[in-house]
Structure formats: structure tokens, C-alpha cells
Amino acid sequence: MNVHESDEAICARGGWAPDFKTRPSAPPIYQTTAFDMHGLEQLDSVAAGVEPGYIYTRDGNPNHEAFARDVARLEGAEAGVVCASGMGAMTATLLAHVRSGDHVVAARVLYGRTVQLLNHLKSAFGVDVTFVDANHPAEFARALTPQTKLAIVETISNPLMEVADLPAIVSALGSVPLLVDSTFATPCLLRPIEQGAKLVFHSASKYLNGHGDVMLGVVVGPRDIIRKIKGLASLYGVNSNPLECWLASRGLRTLPLRMERVSQTAAHIAEFLTRQPAVARVYYPGLANHPSHPQARQYLSHGFGGMLAFELHGGRPAVATFFRELAEQIPFSPTLADARSTLSYPTGTSHKFMTADERRSYGIGDGLVRLSIGLEAPADLERELSAALAKLSGTSGS
Numbered sequence: 001m002n003v004h005e006s007d008e009a010i011c012a013r014g015g016w017a018p019d020f021k022t023r024p025s026a027p028p029i030y031q032t033t034a035f036d037m038h039g040l041e042q043l044d045s046v047a048a049g050v051e052p053g054y055i056y057t058r059d060g061n062p063n064h065e066a067f068a069r070d071v072a073r074l075e076g077a078e079a080g081v082v083c084a085s086g087m088g089a090m091t092a093t094l095l096a097h098v099r100s101g102d103h104v105v106a107a108r109v110l111y112g113r114t115v116q117l118l119n120h121l122k123s124a125f126g127v128d129v130t131f132v133d134a135n136h137p138a139e140f141a142r143a144l145t146p147q148t149k150l151a152i153v154e155t156i157s158n159p160l161m162e163v164a165d166l167p168a169i170v171s172a173l174g175s176v177p178l179l180v181d182s183t184f185a186t187p188c189l190l191r192p193i194e195q196g197a198k199l200v201f202h203s204a205s206k207y208l209n210g211h212g213d214v215m216l217g218v219v220v221g222p223r224d225i226i227r228k229i230k231g232l233a234s235l236y237g238v239n240s241n242p243l244e245c246w247l248a249s250r251g252l253r254t255l256p257l258r259m260e261r262v263s264q265t266a267a268h269i270a271e272f273l274t275r276q277p278a279v280a281r282v283y284y285p286g287l288a289n290h291p292s293h294p295q296a297r298q299y300l301s302h303g304f305g306g307m308l309a310f311e312l313h314g315g316r317p318a319v320a321t322f323f324r325e326l327a328e329q330i331p332f333s334p335t336l337a338d339a340r341s342t343l344s345y346p347t348g349t350s351h352k353f354m355t356a357d358e359r360r361s362y363g364i365g366d367g368l369v370r371l372s373i374g375l376e377a378p379a380d381l382e383r384e385l386s387a388a389l390a391k392l393s394g395t396s397g398s
């Protein structure tokens with residue numbers, strides 16, 4: 001220690017405990033902008049990828065690396081990159097694949113902001129986009145042009161929980177790479193790369209973190225494409241930050257337990273809802289009458305997930321009453337995959353960008369409610385939903 005250091009130097013250079021050899025039991029948060037270099041040779045060899053290490057956090061940080069690497073391993077991918085949000089990861093991924101004049105084929109029912117992002121690329125940069133019905137894989141083949149650089153689909157779609165037939169879509173696409181938004185399924189239920197997809201995307205703000213307190217996105221796939229996406233994420237500044245990645249790594253530790261639990265509870269609640277007079281229809285891929293049930297049985301081998309939707313008799317007024325009754329127990333919150341159960345209203349949030357006619361043509365009615373199942377005991381949810389549904393008999397149109 002330098003005993004002659006000024007107060008200013010002690011403060012400016014402070015914050016360090018003496019070096020120690022014992023390893024912390026939990027990973028540290030590398031809350032740092034940059035990494036000190038031992039010299040010019042080290043800078044060159046780290047920058048060239050010859051020596052492992054980090055230089056500047058926008059380009060890479062151990063907390064980014066730890067989280068992205070674990071997600072890549074879970075998905076069976078070579079590499080991964082984590083960005084500031086799902087939309088950040090989607091932006092960097094699209095920019096890595098298309099330029100003006102190129103073409104993208106996308107499922108018509110995608111996360112609302114993804115559709116908006118594709119439309120923005122079209123109007124601002126001349127990237128052509130064709131939206132197709134993901135329930136008919138042949139539509140992907142019909143939409144292909146020589147300029148098609150990427151196709152996009154969700155494993156379990158929002159809000160009607162349709163399950164994509166990924167092998168059929170992959171074979172319809174030929175050599176065009178498929179990007180799969182697997183936010184609703186997670187690698188615990190389905191691994192799209194095993195089904196032939198090239199890249200897998202997650203809004204890690206949802207299940208991967210699973211505690212409703214982080215914004216992150218992650219993409220995994222072949223090493224060369226991920227390197228390109230990572231470079232663009234840094235260039236456009238959509239990189240993640242160390243604390244968010246550290247939190248997401250902590251959340252990820254319980255992912256398999258959480259997915260098993262929410263799948264069991266959701267299956268129970270879906271059955272319960274089908275018996276309620278105030279409920280017109282329930283959308284859960286585990287129910288035998290769901291249009292995607294055959295694909296769900298085939299591809300979702302470890303449970304049907306924690307997301308379900310149902311249509312209330314009585315439309316929007318019934319939804320308003322239902323949300324008011326449940327506000328203290330199952331809040332109306334425009335997210336999903338929190339530890340607690342939450343409700344959402346697709347007509348007013350994720351699918352607000354559609355006209356009422358478009359929504360109706362997809363089967364999204366004004367009484368449609370989306371329920372993200374949390375970690376409460378099934379009996380809690382059943383009791384609370386029953387009480388709220390009982391208040392609807394007055395508004396029931398049936």
C-alpha cells in the first residue's frame with residue numbers, strides 16, 4: 001500500500017478489498033465499464049480473441065457471458081449474446097440478417113412490437129416483409145423470394161397459445177434460416193434448434209429471469225452469426241448491463257422447477273376454467289380441444305407451459321369487472337412469467353396495434369383475458385378466480 005496517497009487518490013482508486021485466493025460461492029457482479037490491461041500485447045491478443053478476456057463492457061463482460069453461455073447450453077446452441085431487452089436482441093438479430101431490398105417472412109401472430117419493428121424496417125429501410133399464417137407451413141414456402149434472408153415464428157404464440165410445427169416450417173423454408181421466439185416455451189419445454197431452427201430468441205425479461213424485475217433479451221445460435229449479432233449489439237448500443245445479467249443468472253437457477261410447476265398449475269386452472277359458466281372458451285395447448293393440441297402433444301414433451309387465455313362472456317365490461325375483483329390477488333400487469341400470477345388484456349396491450357376487425361379475424365375477442373400462471377398453490381388461484389367469476393354472472397351474456 002502506498003502510505004503517501006492523498007485523500008483524493010484513496011477515494012479515486014478505492015473500493016478494493018485485498019486480493020484473496022478463496023473463490024466467492026456466488027458469482028460477483030462485474031459492475032465495471034472497462035477491464036485494466038496488463039499491457040499492449042494483452043490488448044491485442046484479447047481483441048483478436050487469442051487470449052480470453054474482456055476490454056470494454058459494451059463489447060463484453062463476464063456477467064453477459066455467463067448468462068448467454070448458460071442459455072446457449074440449455075438450447076443446444078454453440079453461442080449466445082445477451083442484449084438490453086428482448087427488442088434490443090431482436091433489433092441486432094434483424095440487422096445482422098437484412099439490408100435494403102432483402103426480404104423477411106414472418107408469422108402474422110407475433111409479439112406486437114416485433115411486428116412493429118418489421119414494419120419499421122420496411123418503411124424506413126426498404127426491407128420487404130411478408131406475414132403468413134404460421135398454422136399453414138406451406139405459406140412460408142409460397143412467400144419465399146430469392147431475397148429472403150430470414151423467417152420468424154414463435155413456439156407458442158400470444159395470445160391464443162398456438163404451437164408451431166417447427167420441423168414442417170423448417171422444411172418449407174429450405175436453406176432460409178429460421179429465428180424462433182421461444183419466450184413462452186423456454187428450453188425446458190422445447191428446444192427449437194433440435195427441430196431444425198437456426199437461431200432461438202428469448203425475452204429474458206420473462207421466464208428465464210422469472211421474477212419480474214429485469215429487462216433482457218438473448219439470442220443463441222451458430223458461433224459465426226452470434227459474433228456478428230454481438231458486434232452490431234455493441235455498435236448500436238443495445239448491449240445489456242452486468243447487474244441485469246447477474247439477476248437473470250440467479251433467476252435461471254430455478255427455471256426447470258418453475259416451468260414444471262407453472263405447467264402443472266396451468267393445466268389444472270385451464271380445466272377448472274372450462275367448467276365455469278362465465279367463461280365462453282379456454283385456450284391452453286394442453287386441452288384436447290385446442291387447435292394446436294396435436295403439435296403440443298408431439299413437441300412439448302415436458303408440459304404445456306404457464307400461459308393460458310380465456311374468453312369471458314360479456315366482453316370488455318366483464319373483463320373490467322373481473323380485473324377489478326382480482327386486483328389485490330392476481331393483478332392486471334402488462335407482462336408475463338412473473339413469480340406471481342398476472343392478468344393481461346391483449347386487446348388493450350399486446351394487440352392494440354391491430355384493428356378490431358383484424359383481431360376478430362384472429363380470434364382475439366373483446367372478452368379475451370390472458371393469464372400468466374405463477375408459483376402460488378393451485379388452490380389459491382382456483383379460489384380467487386371462482387370468487388371473481390361469481391361476480392360476473394350479472395354481466396354474463398349467456
Ligand SMILES: *Cc1c(COP(=O)(O)O)cnc(C)c1O
Pocket residue numbers: 085086087088111113114154158181183184203204205206215216217
Ligand atoms: C416480451 C416479449 C418480447 C420483447 O421482449 P422485451 O424484453 O420486453 O423487449 C418478445 N417476444 C415475446 C414473445 C415477448 O413476450
